[in-house]
Amino acid sequence: MGFDGPNEGDVVYRKADLEDAxxxxxxxxxxxxxxxxxxxxxxxxxxxxxxxxxxxxKKKSRKWHVGDHCMAPYYGDQLWYPAVVKSLxxxxxxxxxxxxxxxxxxxxxxxxxxx
Numbered sequence: 001m002g003f004d005g006p007n008e009g010d011v012v013y014r015k016a017d018l019e020d021a022x023x024x025x026x027x028x029x030x031x032x033x034x035x036x037x038x039x040x041x042x043x044x045x046x047x048x049x050x051x052x053x054x055x056x057x058k059k060k061s062r063k064w065h066v067g068d069h070c071m072a073p074y075y076g077d078q079l080w081y082p083a084v085v086k087s088l089x090x091x092x093x094x095x096x097x098x099x100x101x102x103x104x105x106x107x108x109x110x111x112x113x114x115x
Contacts, residue, residue, distance in 0.1 A: 062115070064088060064095065070113045072097040074106065080114070 064070065064085050072083040083097035086105065095110050 064110060064113060070097065070115065072099065072106070072108050073112050074099065075108070085113070 066085055066087060068085045070083055070085060071080045073080055081102070082100040084100065085095055086098050087096040088110065089095060090110075093110050094107050095113070096105055096107055097113075098105050
């Protein structure tokens with residue numbers, strides 16, 4: 001009735017075919033990748049909604065005048081820098097700003113200015 005151990009010829013351990021195990025079980029990341037993609041899409045959707053709200057608030061922006069201090073985009077590197085409005089062209093929606101740090105004059109869209 002007790003266990004005496006394996007008999008001669010009995011299979012004790014059989015190593016699985018590694019190629020099948022690696023391809024099917026161990027390296028199947030499709031579920032993980034799908035979950036990651038879903039979370040990234042949710043994050044982008046959430047950020048998109050926040051950006052839409054920020055844009056709506058931005059459209060209620062103030063009227064700019066020559067001499068106003070602002071944050072203006074530098075289109076060369078897509079970053080924002082402190083600047084002073086030097087001239088306004090309301091017909092084409094552009095203005096000239098002088099960047100405080102670089103002492104450089106640039107023409108930017110009035111809609112892109114922020115306080």
